[in-house]
Amino acid sequence: MAKQGPSWVLGTMSGTSLDGVDAAMLRTDGHVILEFGPHAYRPYSAAEQATIRKAFGQWPGDPDVAAAAEVVETAHAELLSRFSGAEMIGFHGQTLAHDPAQGRTHQAGNGALLAEALNLPVVWDFRSNDVQMGGQGAPLAPFFHFACAKWIKASDPLAILNLGGVGNITWIDPSQPSPETPGALLAFDTGPANAPINDLMQIRLGLAQDEGGSLAATGRSDEALVKAFLAQPYFYKIPPKSLDRNDFRAFFKKTHRLSNADAAATLTAIAAACVAKATEHFPKPITRLLVAGGGRHNATLMTQLRQRLACPVDPIESVTLNGDMLEAQAFAYLAARVACGLPTSCPSTTGVPAAIGGGQISRR
Numbered sequence: 001m002a003k004q005g006p007s008w009v010l011g012t013m014s015g016t017s018l019d020g021v022d023a024a025m026l027r028t029d030g031h032v033i034l035e036f037g038p039h040a041y042r043p044y045s046a047a048e049q050a051t052i053r054k055a056f057g058q059w060p061g062d063p064d065v066a067a068a069a070e071v072v073e074t075a076h077a078e079l080l081s082r083f084s085g086a087e088m089i090g091f092h093g094q095t096l097a098h099d100p101a102q103g104r105t106h107q108a109g110n111g112a113l114l115a116e117a118l119n120l121p122v123v124w125d126f127r128s129n130d131v132q133m134g135g136q137g138a139p140l141a142p143f144f145h146f147a148c149a150k151w152i153k154a155s156d157p158l159a160i161l162n163l164g165g166v167g168n169i170t171w172i173d174p175s176q177p178s179p180e181t182p183g184a185l186l187a188f189d190t191g192p193a194n195a196p197i198n199d200l201m202q203i204r205l206g207l208a209q210d211e212g213g214s215l216a217a218t219g220r221s222d223e224a225l226v227k228a229f230l231a232q233p234y235f236y237k238i239p240p241k242s243l244d245r246n247d248f249r250a251f252f253k254k255t256h257r258l259s260n261a262d263a264a265a266t267l268t269a270i271a272a273a274c275v276a277k278a279t280e281h282f283p284k285p286i287t288r289l290l291v292a293g294g295g296r297h298n299a300t301l302m303t304q305l306r307q308r309l310a311c312p313v314d315p316i317e318s319v320t321l322n323g324d325m326l327e328a329q330a331f332a333y334l335a336a337r338v339a340c341g342l343p344t345s346c347p348s349t350t351g352v353p354a355a356i357g358g359g360q361i362s363r364r
Contacts, residue, residue, distance in 0.1 A: 018165075204263075
């Protein structure tokens with residue numbers, strides 16, 4: 001039986017940038033945001049990152065998946081045990097592979113184990129149902145983005161951009177009554193964001209990221225490479241559409257000839273140019289772009305966005321939302337929707353034929 005009324009839900013996110021696990025509390029009835037609660041972050045160690053990274057591109061049963069899943073489950077259990085007052089958990093897991101064209105997606109981590117360890121119901125495996133029904137299975141945050149637009153009392157079309165390992169964007173018409181209403185949302189992956197920059201820094205310099213975009217700021221982007229990147233078929237495909245973290249790995253070999261600074265500058269320019277290209281698909285122009293995710297801390301990337309877009313570009317904190325915790329909050333919100341029997345995706349967000357719910361619930 002579907003749950004009725006508001007709940008405190010604890011949501012989690014472990015993104016493809018592999019920085020760590022975010023967790024955040026949200027009070028919601030599955031329709032509107034009622035209150036934001038505590039949040040916390042648990043970084044992955046270098047060894048944990050290496051274990052997960054080794055399993056990228058692998059599917060259940062492949063050699064390195066069990067070790068990666070154990071890291072993910074242990075890290076989440078450690079972080080979530082710090083919280084009190086949650087009635088339910090929304091557990092995203094760690095995406096290792098995503099291939100909607102073949103009707104499959106893989107997030108490592110077993111929600112049933114977490115339910116047992118934490119003695120709470122866990123909603124998890126959010127993407128599989130959408131993919132099996134013909135959708136892209138991503139992005140899934142748009143329904144929460146719609147609730148955020150209502151929370152800040154927006155009236156005109158706007159967009160929320162999440163710059164994680166891969167970038168995803170949600171165009172929102174906040175005048176519509178619900179996220180599944182035709183014309184309320186359009187969402188899709190813009191292209192690579194932090195992942196190739198982080199990979200470059202790790203491989204060449206042994207660093208986790210280009211802190212603040214400082215290396216990219218000293219380099220010069222290869223605009224011919226940026227132009228060639230945007231000429232690929234993905235950027236002309238009508239959304240909704242989604243990407244795997246490694247979809248453009250072959251292309252990025254072209255940056256091997258560049259210096260460290262020029263390669264960082266080029267990858268940063270590509271991330272921003274992908275977002276500018278994405279706006280060409282919007283049904284109506286936006287009045288502002290709000291940026292969440294780790295990429296908004298990259299000053300060089302934010303400057304690039306402002307140079308390439310024709311609207312104000314601001315970190316999402318400018319409207320009092322938390323850009324570091326937005327995706328964790330999103331999976332708290334989606335968990336509440338699953339518990340209430342409400343849809344979590346629709347044709348304009350993932351390309352699924354009709355508005356559907358996803359996720360399974362493991363009881364304690």
